[in-house]
Amino acid sequence: MMLLAFLLQTIRIAIPYLLAAAGGVMSERVGVIALGLEGLMLAGAFGAALGSYYGGSAWTGLLGALVGGAVVTSIIAIATLRFKANQVVVGVAINLLVVAATRFFLRLTFDSASNSPRVAGFGGEGAGNAMLASFSNPIVWIGLIALPALGWVLYNTPFGLRVRAVGEKPEAVATLGVAVTALRLKGLFIAGSLASLGGAYLALDQHQFSDSMTAGRGFIALAAVIFGRWEPVRVAVACLLFAGAETLQIQLQGAQLVPSQFVEMIPYLLTIVALAGVVGRSVAPAALGKTE
Amino acid sequence: MSAKPNVEMKSTAEARVLTRAMPRSDGGFLGGVLPPLVALAIAAVVGDLLILTFGEAPSTVFRLLVEGTWGNAYGIGQVLYKTTTLTCTGLAFALAGRAGLFNVGAEGQLAAGGFGAAMMGLVLPAGTPAFLAVPVCLLAAMVVGAGVGAVPGALRAKFGASEVIVTIMLNFVVLALLNWLVSAKLRVPETLHTALIGAGLVPRLSDSFAMFRGSAANWTILFAVAAALVSWWYLFRTLSGYELRAVGLQPDAAEYGGVRVPRVLFVTMCLSGALAGLGGMNFVLGYKGYYEEGFAGGAGFLGIAVALVGRSHPLGILAAALLFATLSQGGLAVNAIVPKQLTDILTAVVILAVATAVPEVQQQLRAAAANVTAAFYRDARQGVQHREGAES
Numbered sequence: 001m002m003l004l005a006f007l008l009q010t011i012r013i014a015i016p017y018l019l020a021a022a023g024g025v026m027s028e029r030v031g032v033i034a035l036g037l038e039g040l041m042l043a044g045a046f047g048a049a050l051g052s053y054y055g056g057s058a059w060t061g062l063l064g065a066l067v068g069g070a071v072v073t074s075i076i077a078i079a080t081l082r083f084k085a086n087q088v089v090v091g092v093a094i095n096l097l098v099v100a101a102t103r104f105f106l107r108l109t110f111d112s113a114s115n116s117p118r119v120a121g122f123g124g125e126g127a128g129n130a131m132l133a134s135f136s137n138p139i140v141w142i143g144l145i146a147l148p149a150l151g152w153v154l155y156n157t158p159f160g161l162r163v164r165a166v167g168e169k170p171e172a173v174a175t176l177g178v179a180v181t182a183l184r185l186k187g188l189f190i191a192g193s194l195a196s197l198g199g200a201y202l203a204l205d206q207h208q209f210s211d212s213m214t215a216g217r218g219f220i221a222l223a224a225v226i227f228g229r230w231e232p233v234r235v236a237v238a239c240l241l242f243a244g245a246e247t248l249q250i251q252l253q254g255a256q257l258v259p260s261q262f263v264e265m266i267p268y269l270l271t272i273v274a275l276a277g278v279v280g281r282s283v284a285p286a287a288l289g290k291t292e
Numbered sequence: 293m294s295a296k297p298n299v300e301m302k303s304t305a306e307a308r309v310l311t312r313a314m315p316r317s318d319g320g321f322l323g324g325v326l327p328p329l330v331a332l333a334i335a336a337v338v339g340d341l342l343i344l345t346f347g348e349a350p351s352t353v354f355r356l357l358v359e360g361t362w363g364n365a366y367g368i369g370q371v372l373y374k375t376t377t378l379t380c381t382g383l384a385f386a387l388a389g390r391a392g393l394f395n396v397g398a399e400g401q402l403a404a405g406g407f408g409a410a411m412m413g414l415v416l417p418a419g420t421p422a423f424l425a426v427p428v429c430l431l432a433a434m435v436v437g438a439g440v441g442a443v444p445g446a447l448r449a450k451f452g453a454s455e456v457i458v459t460i461m462l463n464f465v466v467l468a469l470l471n472w473l474v475s476a477k478l479r480v481p482e483t484l485h486t487a488l489i490g491a492g493l494v495p496r497l498s499d500s501f502a503m504f505r506g507s508a509a510n511w512t513i514l515f516a517v518a519a520a521l522v523s524w525w526y527l528f529r530t531l532s533g534y535e536l537r538a539v540g541l542q543p544d545a546a547e548y549g550g551v552r553v554p555r556v557l558f559v560t561m562c563l564s565g566a567l568a569g570l571g572g573m574n575f576v577l578g579y580k581g582y583y584e585e586g587f588a589g590g591a592g593f594l595g596i597a598v599a600l601v602g603r604s605h606p607l608g609i610l611a612a613a614l615l616f617a618t619l620s621q622g623g624l625a626v627n628a629i630v631p632k633q634l635t636d637i638l639t640a641v642v643i644l645a646v647a648t649a650v651p652e653v654q655q656q657l658r659a660a661a662a663n664v665t666a667a668f669y670r671d672a673r674q675g676v677q678h679r680e681g682a683e684s
Binding site: 033035075078079083084085086088089090092093094096097099100101103104107108113216219222223226259261262264265268269271272275276277284 | 342345346394396443447450451453454456457458460461462464465468469471472476590593596597600631633634636637639640641643644647648649650651652
């Protein structure tokens with residue numbers, strides 16, 4: 001029973017990571033650095049709260065999240081694909097922009113500096129088992145299949161082949177008559193939708209949007225992408241690993257074995273180690289960051 | 293006679309046209325100044341729209357913004373205080389950027405530098421004369437900042453690990469580590485800060501000029517200005533600065549020319565970290581007199597904006613730091629009628645606009661320059677043909 005509770009909580013924590021990391025893999029595989037994941041998630045969370053509040057149902061919340069993600073993705077796409085702006089700078093700016101913009105519009109729409117009113121979410125609360133109730137949430141299922149499905153698409157479809165190729169050698173793809181920018185645009189919007197669903201999960205699960213509620217989860221997802229070497233299944237394992245460490249920390253909180261700050265560091269330290277190549281080198285797609 | 297164009301200079305005026313028309317990779321002075329101006333114009337428009345959606349008059353808000361920052365001595369003092377930190381983090385990003393490195397880790401380096409300064413200030417016996425204690429604390433801030441910068445520097449130089457990702461990840465590690473050190477070991481109970489520091493405190497501006505009373509402005513700003521001047525001298529007047537820029541422009545060519553590229557990358561990241569660390573002095577020893585959890589508050593990331601708008605030139609950075617400090621303080625001034633996040637949005641818009649305008653403006657300038665050059669050659673060729681026609 002302990003083990004089952006542990007697994008269920010790990011999955012609940014992992015869902016936003018899995019969704020955002022799937023977006024990260026998609027974005028980086030088409031050659032655009034996924035530094036904006038945090039911003040995309042936060043925009044998704046805010047969109048979900050708005051959609052759920054005005055539409056009155058979690059499904060309109062889902063729609064709102066996708067719209068929020070698409071708005072932010074458009075900015076990223078225009079800056080990096082049309083104007084060839086530096087992707088690192090754009091990523092950092094997007095994160096600053098979304099934090100500031102969600103706060104601004106939080107005050108504009110709900111006249112609050114910290115959080116939205118309570119909004120509808122998925123699944124009846126007060127159901128027998130809160131842990132099991134989370135499986136009536138469609139975002140949980142989307143999150144669980146996102147990375148395996150992405151892996152299948154990348155390695156078994158013509159679209160996937162093109163995506164992988166455009167991240168490694170866009171010139172070669174262009175030579176074969178494939179429109180590189182259109183392909184990247186598609187990839188970015190898929191990535192933005194996935195990441196914004198990750199944010200929507202947070203907002204609908206907590207039944208409200210609160211200021212900066214993603215709290216660095218976009219960067220943990222990015223860490224999982226790199227730690228998982230841009231391979232969807234490995235990335236999914238990395239997400240579960242990071243979520244498992246977090247669950248362990250929550251469950252052992254009373255025991256005070258290790259300070260929580262050291263558990264927080266785990267994803268980031270592992271990523272740095274992976275980049276340094278101590279155990280098996282993590283190598284990025286060759287054309288990552290180059291959208292000339 | 294062949295139709296070889298006669299491009300021999302007929303007058304210095306033409307020579308000047310020709311040299312000016314020669315396309316430069318960076319677009320020259322115009323290419324440097326134009327993108328920030330374009331960005332500011334875009335930000336002003338976005339700002340107007342946001343203010344209108346909030347149902348206020350843009351002119352009122354902008355007047356309030358100016359009055360609350362440059363309209364009184366307290367506002368000026370606050371702007372100068374924020375300028376100090378932003379100058380340091382802006383220089384940090386710019387110096388690394390000149391070597392082709394993206395130091396996104398200024399946030400962690402800034403916090404660590406402040407922590408280093410605080411520890412040194414706490415260790416020194418209270419009452420150590422300032423002329424001794426301040427430089428020692430300054431050194432501590434820079435050394436600790438450099439230490440944090442050294443990690444991504446070494447990983448990049450030795451393993452080719454992306455410094456972008458390592459610096460981002462290291463921010464979280466450093467901030468968590470500092471959080472643990474302060475909350476578990478060093479804090480005064482019921483607070484998030486260390487004990488008051490007894491040595492190495494930097495005097496406030498208000499100690500000398502009473503009008504700044506109440507503002508956080510302090511003499512650390514002189515260190516920041518000095519850091520900008522030294523950075524300029526280092527980049528443009530020393531051999532290692534030249535090597536640094538060579539690595540940034542074309543690492544392969546630099547290596548072929550005898551530059552030890554990995555070493556330059558490592559040293560540059562250390563220097564960059566030291567500059568960001570220096571900024572920690574401003575809050576810890578200049579303002580509060582203790583280290584407090586979370587004091588960096590995004591100033592490290594804003595350094596990227598400062599460096600971009602300042603076009604990675606130390607003197608441009610001073611100007612850009614003033615601009616963003618004004619925006620940041622201005623947000624507080626207008627908070628009564630529109631959310632203070634208005635100016636945060638504008639800051640992000642400026643970064644995005646500069647980042648998108650730079651490649652675009654350079655391309656346009658190059659195209660324009662190429663047109664001028666082509667026109668000059670065409671005129672010269674026609675001149676030759678005219679003369680040939682007259683001779684025959």
